[in-house]
Structures are given as C-alpha cells and as structure tokens.
Amino acid sequence: MVHEHSADPAAATVNRLSVRNIRKKFGSLEVLRGISLEAHDGDVISILGSSGSGKSTFLRCINLLEIADEGEIWVDGEHINMVRKHGRNVPASSKQVDHIRAELGMVFQSFNLWSHMTILQNLIEGPVHVLKRPRAECIAEAEALLEKVGIAEKRHAYPAHLSGGQQQRAAIARSLAMKPKVMLFDEPTSALDPELVGEVLRVMRSLAEEGMTMLVVTHEMNFARDVSNRVVFMREGLIDCDGSPAEMFSGATSPAFRQFIGNFRG
C-alpha cells in the first residue's frame, strides 16, 4: 500500500526503513540534531553511543512513540504523513500511525509484557485484536514462536513468574507474532543479570541469521561486532561515524568512537 510519496529517491528504491534528517527537541534540549539512516532487507544495524547520545530517542521516533519535530520516515516504502503544527511535525493520521507501528516490532529494555495476561495471551493479543486474525491460527503460530525462543513450557505462566531473560524472550516472541517488517531493540539486555544476557542474545542472533531486518540499540560490543553488518556510532544527537563492524573496530575511525570502545575494554 503506497501513501502519497514525495518525489524522493529514498522512496524509489524500496528500503525496509528510511529515515531522513530527523530532529527532536525536548524543551530547549536538542536530543536529535539531524539523523538519516537506511536499512535494507536483512540489515542488522547496531546503534552504539554513550547515554544521552540520543540513540533510544532515535529508535522511539521511528515507531512514533516520540514524534520527531522534523524529518521524514518511510517504512517499507510507505511514507509517514505529517502535518506542521506550531512549527513541528504531527502525524496526519492516527490510523496510519497504528498501522505503521503494527509493522515495526519493538523490544523494550524493561520487557513491558502485559502483566495481567499469560505469556500465550501476550503473544496473541496483537495478532487477534490489532490484525484481527483468527484466534486458532494465532495460537498455533504463537506456540511455535514460544518453542523457537525456548519457553514453550511457560505459555500459561504470567510474566511476573518468569526470569528476566525468559520475559525478554517472550517479549521478542510477542513482537515477532505481528510478523513485523523491521524489529527495533531498545537496549534489550541492559536490565538483565549478566548470566541471563546470553540467552536473549542467542535468540537475536538466530533472528539475524534468518534475515530479519533489525535496528539494535545496545552496549553489547560482541553482538555489534559479530552479528550486525553495520555499526552506527551516535554522539550528541548526530551520527558520528558508521560502517561495517570490520571497519569500525579496526581502529581507523573517529577519535570519539575509539575512546568510546576503549572505555569498554577497560
């Protein structure tokens, strides 16, 4: 489905995701100062940066949890329509916002599973009530997804009765149940105990291997280096440098990035 395209090369070659010159201010604080990014089918892009560099805000602007003041976004070739109000962008249609969000999977740092529903109910909620698909079909798919992320035996448990790692895997499965075009991960392992990080990263790695298009805000350097095909380093609301993991970690990048990864090596 194509909504009024502006004559733009980004829309012509259909990327999974195109972001053009996003800007966002909170009060007088300019958090994003002009970010552009393209994700092709199957791209796994790690977004690195110290806290306050704007990487989470950037991700939240893509699925419209925050509305960027300026800039344009295409999801799978569909332009998100904005109107200007008081000098900033406002979505033209809340229907389109819901439809775009349904196409983007979002995984949060704090899991955010719905606590009054069992794991299985969490998984079928979106497909049944947002996509309005037949319940029996959704249940079958949800059980397969739970099998895949390794928590099939927890399908009738409530989120509060699962470990953090299990909850995050359930949250990933909940997003996948919507059959998203792009998956967005907002520091998916930052709230986990160290021994639980591995099980979540394994699920993400297998998703990447299946060709899912992913944007991952993370502090996991090994994931960025080994799993992603592109690394973006954000600093003070701008993309400081980006490239393949080989280029980025070879040392021939910006001084700021060298210093950033230096901190991780301790």
Add this chain to the structure above:
Amino acid sequence: MWIIEVLGFGQQGWGGLLIAGALMTLCVTIVALLLGAVLGTMVAWAKLSGNRVLSALGNTYTTVFRGVPELLIIYLIYFGGSGAVTAIGRYLGYEGFLGLPSFAAGALAVGIISGAYQAEVYRGAFLAIPKGELEAAEAIGMHRGLRFRRIIAPQVLRFAIPGIGNVWQLSLKDSALVSVTGLADLMRTSQVAAGSTRQYFLFFIAGGCLYLVLTSLSDRLFNRAERRANRSMPSSLGHA
C-alpha cells in the same frame, strides 16, 4: 420464648420486616455503588485528563463530596430535590407537597458520595499500571479504544478491588442515613420495631447483627475477587 416471637416470622414477629429491611439496604447500596462507579470513572478520567478545567472540576467534586457530612448531602438531595419537584408541580398547577421517591433520592445521595471515593480509587489504580505496558500497547499498534479495553480497564479493576471493597462497606453504612427520608431500610425498620415494642436493646442489636452479616459476607466476596485478580501477581508464586 417472647424473643423468638417478636423476632420470628409469625403474626407478632418482626423477622420478615427486618429481613426485608436488610434487602432494601442491600439494594440501595448496590444501586449507589453502580452509580458511584459511573461517576467515579468520569471524575477519575477528568482528573487524569491533563486538561486544566476538567481536572479542576474533578478536584472540586472529590473535595466537596468527601468533605461534607453524608447526612447533609442526603437532606440536600431529598428535601432540596423535593422542593424543586414541588415548585415544578406548582408551576404545572398542582398544589401541595411533592416528595422525591425516597429510594431514588437515597441511592442518588449515597451514589454521589461513593463516586467521590471511587474516583480516587480508580485514579490510584490507573497510576499503578506500569507505564511501559501502556507503551508496549501503543507500540504494537493498538488504537486508544483498544488500549483502554484490553490493557487499562482490566488492570484498573484489578488494582481497584481492595479500594472498592472499602468503599462498598462505607456505602453500606452510609445507606443507614437514608432512613431519615422514611425509606424502610434496615436502620429504619429496626427503629420502628424497637419503638413499637419498646424492646430497644433487642431490635438495635438484631439490626446491628444483620448489618454485620451483610458486611462480612460482602467482605468474603471481595476477598475472593481479590485473590482471583491477583493470580498474575508476583506474590501469588507457588499458589498459581
């Protein structure tokens, strides 16, 4: 023997009337609680809306109806309302006093007060929902109505049950004040029975016991609802 006779269900007995009074009390309270739920939801929504005028209105409502004695509200609605009805009657050519039905006036008064307390219960329950869960609902593409129906309402109810149980007990006892309008509720019936038999101790104690039966039975009901609603909470681990 005479105790059984006056409390019994025979010709001389007040038992049937007392039971009827207790049922009347129960009816007034149920209607008041439902009315209060509607009012309370609206007031809570107004207070949470972020709109300055609406939240000022909501604040005024809860301040006034929690701050003024219940009896005064009941007088205001029963006599004030009757006055208004009489005035309208006179305008339409009917001479004489027209009373508001005492059941309607009583349920309305207790309902309005109950609404003020329920508004605070619902507001607190809404604020107890983790913000991230609402965000996850937005992120999956739920529109506003769906978020309310699937994520907000069930959780507000769950968090509100203990508070509503409390409001229910308050309303049940407030409903005794409705007896001033002549409604044959449990309070009024006990009073009439005590007066006409001159067995004050006996009938006020019997009335008190019936109130206790109502409150303790409903308490048990609310406890069961609370346990059921908390199946998904961390503290129910092991009993799930």
